[in-house]
Amino acid sequence: MKKRVGIEALAVAVPSRYVDIEDLARARGVDPAKFTSGLGAREMAVTDPGEDTVALAATAAARLIQQQGVDPSRIGMLVVGTETGIDHSKPVASHVQGLLKLPRTMRTFDTQHACYGGTAGLMAATEWIASGAGAGKVAIVICADIARYGLNTAGEPTQGGGAVALLVSEQPDLLALDVGLNGTCTMDVYDFWRPVGRREALVDGHYSINCYLEALSGAYRGWREKALEHGLVRWSGTMPGEQLARIAYHVPFCKMARKAHTQLRLCDLEDAVGPGPGTPEAREEVAKSSASYDAQVATSLGLNSRIGNVYTASLYLALAGLLQREGAQLASQRIGLLSYGSGCMAEFYSGVVGEKAAERMARADLEGVLARRERVSIEEYERLMKLPSDAPEAKAPAPGTFRLSEIRDHKRIYVEGGAA
Numbered sequence: 001m002k003k004r005v006g007i008e009a010l011a012v013a014v015p016s017r018y019v020d021i022e023d024l025a026r027a028r029g030v031d032p033a034k035f036t037s038g039l040g041a042r043e044m045a046v047t048d049p050g051e052d053t054v055a056l057a058a059t060a061a062a063r064l065i066q067q068q069g070v071d072p073s074r075i076g077m078l079v080v081g082t083e084t085g086i087d088h089s090k091p092v093a094s095h096v097q098g099l100l101k102l103p104r105t106m107r108t109f110d111t112q113h114a115c116y117g118g119t120a121g122l123m124a125a126t127e128w129i130a131s132g133a134g135a136g137k138v139a140i141v142i143c144a145d146i147a148r149y150g151l152n153t154a155g156e157p158t159q160g161g162g163a164v165a166l167l168v169s170e171q172p173d174l175l176a177l178d179v180g181l182n183g184t185c186t187m188d189v190y191d192f193w194r195p196v197g198r199r200e201a202l203v204d205g206h207y208s209i210n211c212y213l214e215a216l217s218g219a220y221r222g223w224r225e226k227a228l229e230h231g232l233v234r235w236s237g238t239m240p241g242e243q244l245a246r247i248a249y250h251v252p253f254c255k256m257a258r259k260a261h262t263q264l265r266l267c268d269l270e271d272a273v274g275p276g277p278g279t280p281e282a283r284e285e286v287a288k289s290s291a292s293y294d295a296q297v298a299t300s301l302g303l304n305s306r307i308g309n310v311y312t313a314s315l316y317l318a319l320a321g322l323l324q325r326e327g328a329q330l331a332s333q334r335i336g337l338l339s340y341g342s343g344c345m346a347e348f349y350s351g352v353v354g355e356k357a358a359e360r361m362a363r364a365d366l367e368g369v370l371a372r373r374e375r376v377s378i379e380e381y382e383r384l385m386k387l388p389s390d391a392p393e394a395k396a397p398a399p400g401t402f403r404l405s406e407i408r409d410h411k412r413i414y415v416e417g418g419a420a
């Protein structure tokens with residue numbers, strides 16, 4: 001019998017501060033409705049140099065192990081997907097191994113392809129277990145990033161930061177993946193990039209949206225072809241995409257999930273055989289259906305709207321938000337997931353929500369994680385943004401979290417807050 005492999009549990013780490021997105025709009029002289037309804041944002045996570053990618057990744061992994069009672073000796077692989085690592089050579093994963101005193105027998109590495117890096121890690125871990133090479137061990141995949149475009153840029157309201165740690169195993173209590181049915185699409189484009197040495201990303205904003213939608217179309221069609229072949233979906237009654245109970249998208253800003261869903265529906269409408277909406281305008285109208293968006297997508301966006309973009313982790317925040325809200329009613333139902341990384345690469349995959357999803361999500365205490373944050377003024381946010389990345393302020397880490405305390409002889413020193 002084929003192994004069941006997938007996500008057993010997850011944990012989320014967020015920076016200790018955030019701004020209200022309407023405060024940011026007013027400070028920039030922009031109508032707040034542009035950021036709230038135009039982009040779909042409510043709050044935006046704010047990091048300081050002490051809360052770097054290593055600190056966020058280590059906090060998420062420590063939380064996962066503690067909340068879900070993971071036996072560290074069972075961990076055979078630790079992967080960090082990130083596009084905001086801290087060294088050209090030393091991986092974030094090696095810091096996490098050391099800070100958490102995880103087994104020296106593990107395989108550790110980082111994966112990078114913009115926001116797709118976390119999914120690359122998840123698929124490497126899943127296929128490692130599914131192949132039998134894992135020999136009964138589990139993997140931890142951490143998606144950790146700090147999204148930073150800079151003050152007074154068009155991308156500013158779409159910044160954020162955080163980490164999601166995923167436990168991948170043969171006991172997929174959250175999501176059993178349909179291994180081998182993934183659809184992929186890659187194109188060589190300059191839609192978003194960050195040349196070596198730069199702290200802020202460069203982005204061709206509107207073009208990046210088009211690249212995302214084009215890559216989504218290729219990845220979704222690739223998945224759909226295999227899903228039809230395996231009888232997971234059909235061209236009868238409803239459209240194939242409508243046969244997925246929910247779809248979680250990569251969320252650089254919440255409105256993007258709505259655009260993505262319209263595009264996915266357009267793929268089905270354009271490819272459908274038999275009578276359907278004839279003209280491109282009529283298809284566009286049906287694809288935009290708010291009822292479909294509300295039913296299949298809207299409930300996944302609660303965390304994204306309060307944290308902002310977390311690059312590699314954004315899709316997994318959407319998954320976490322979805323299962324936090326609807327884990328119980330989605331048990332045994334198939335959902336779809338779309339990962340996108342600029343440059344670019346998209347992957348569409350699917351999985352079946354586990355019977356224990358609600359119980360596992362309750363242990364992740366996501367409301368508590370968000371409630372412990374401090375709201376800061378725009379003046380304080382701007383002050384934090386201007387701090388040099390190599391000079392963290394002295395600040396005690398909160399219980400159960402890690403912080404960068406100093407850089408000594410080019411070596412990064414981290415401290416851990418007392419018992420959580």
Ligand code: CAA
Binds near residue numbers: 157206
């Ligand atoms: N009230 C309500 N809505 C308003 C409004 C108002 N007063 N004013 C404008 N809007 C709406 C606009 O109509 C628009 O909505 P639609 O797209 O549905 O038409 C929305 O608000 C945004 O307005 P603009 O397009 O004019 O905004 P902008 O040009 O200032 O910037 C952005 C938007 C391009 C997304 C910019 O924030 C950006 O560059 N962000 C970073 C890049 C990004 O996130 N790209 C996404 C795809 S790439 C990817 O996914 C990888 C990744 O993680 C980065």
